[in-house]
Amino acid sequence: MTEKLDWTGRRLKLDVGPVAHGGHCVARHEGRVVFVRHALPGEVVLAEVTDDPGKGFCRADAVEVFTAAEGRVAPPCPLADMALGHDRCGGCDWQHADHGTQRELKAAVLHEQLQRLAGLDRSVEVQELPGGPLRWRTRVRLAVDRVGRPGFHPHRSHRVLPVQDCPITVRGALDGLTDREWPQGAELEVAADADSAVHLTLRERAPQRRRGKRGAVVSTPVHGSATAREQAAGRSWDVSADGFWQVHPAAADTFARVVARMAQVPAGGVAWDLYGGVGLFASVLAEQAGPAGDVLLVESSRRATEDAVANLRDLPQVSFRAGTVEEVLADEELPAPDVVVLDPPRKGAGRRIVEAVCAAGPERVVHVACDPAALARDVSLFAEQGYRLADLEAFDAFPMTHHMECIALLTRG
Known part of the structure; x- marks a missing residue:
């Protein structure tokens, strides 16, 4: 042996x-x-x-x-210092590289993934968002260790490294939080919104009701409120403080602008906004379609759907479906779309969703992706259905990390 x-x-x-x-x-x-x-x-x-x-x-x-x-370069965060060995924070990947080098590395990864997984030799510049590589993160989750100290995990580890500050998190977001003792094993959700208000939510798992069954996670607002106020696409947004919103302060507005440019919904046309969240992209699609148009927002999170309904109450051309994209697209009575926008989770849309979208016959598909490998796999699946990659933009929406955001336009023929 x-x-x-x-x-x-x-x-x-x-x-x-x-x-x-x-x-x-x-x-x-x-x-x-x-x-x-x-x-x-x-x-x-x-x-x-x-x-x-x-x-x-x-x-x-x-x-x-x-x-x-x-x-x-020398890492700006002490928890990224090479002398710490395995006790370096796992939240950042490229603190040892200058900002230009970070974007070059991300561009190289995107090129390699498109080439290997989609058969496309396409180079794309990863664009910088305003504000620089530090103090951009407006939403952050901290773990709590066994003695009540909040912190972050090392790479591929469940251990907790206690922190006092985080140089990529916006100033003031962690004030008064890291010097307090918190319930062991809890998580802290911090959101600093567009009004500079900081909202803190404590997430704890309830006691087990039955042996072998884990209790449900209970979220309790500790500071601020349960609702954050954001600004993007010329609108104000009330969103759940511990729900999803882009973490870079310039990201939501930038992405909405690019999606609008790529989508080009005709006046009176039909658009689908899949994985629509609180309605950011649906708002710009509705403006293009106009009062005679029809925009369908699909979102699996009921809370996010409720936020979307409240945020877009002035746009009667938007309708809402709370459910998985797979479930909703199985409905044969959906209006045929001119344009489909999809912003799937990190794993991508996958074959089933891609085939369902293509079967509906949209002229244009706008794909928003936070993982270049998932995007490349989906682009390959769209190509099998006769859709080509017509445009692609990439953004360094997560400086110091390996993550990026890509927005792709796929067209028929």
Whole structure:
């Protein structure tokens, strides 16, 4: 019987290769792939293996840099310092790279995913949003450790690193929060809205009612209110403080503007807004369709749907369906769309949804994606149905992390 290979804890001198999706770079050692974090392409580093599944790859963290890349900088957050080893915060991936280098890395990942998964050789600039790489995050979730201290998890770990501040979170959002003791195992949802009001929600799991059954999560507003006020697309939005809203203060307005440019709903036309949330994109689609048009918003979260109904009460051309996209698209009585906008979860839309959308025959599909691999897979599925990628924009809506937002236009023919 062959003994399982395990390099965990081993230190390797690595020549770092290209960036890969997920916030790491690719290196090779003794015939195996090493996904190494806290490194940059072209560097020579000493890396410690943190996880070895015993297959053709393992994961490692750079712990010393012998040859630094031109884009390397000192991390602005002390919890990203290389001296901490495995105790670095897992919330950021690229604090050791300057902002321009971060966007270049994300552009390289997007290009590679489109090429590998969709067969498209397409380079796209990842655009910067206003405000710079720090103090942009308006919504953040903290975990609470065993002694009541709030903090963040290291990468691929359930441990909690206590924090006093977070340099990517907007100023004031954590004031008075990190120096208090909180219930063990709870989570803290923080939202700083467009009016600079900070809303704090405590999320705790209720006691078990039956053996082996976990209690339901209970959310309790602690500070501020249960509703946040946001601004985007020329409108004010009242949204649940612990619900979904874009975390970068410039993101919602920017994305709504791009979606409107790509959608081009004809006056009196029909549009579907799938995974519509609180109605951001439905609002711009409704303006294009006009009073004689028809916009259908589909959202699985009943609370988000209720927020959408309240926010868009002045747009009678918008109708609402609370349910999964799969369930709603099975209704054969839906009005045939001229345009479909979809903003699926991180995993993407998938074959079933793509085929259902294409079967409805829209001239244009606008796909909003927060994961380049999921986007590339969906673009490939749309291509099977005769839709081509006509336009694509990408935004660095999450500086210091490996995440980005992409908005794609797919057209028939």
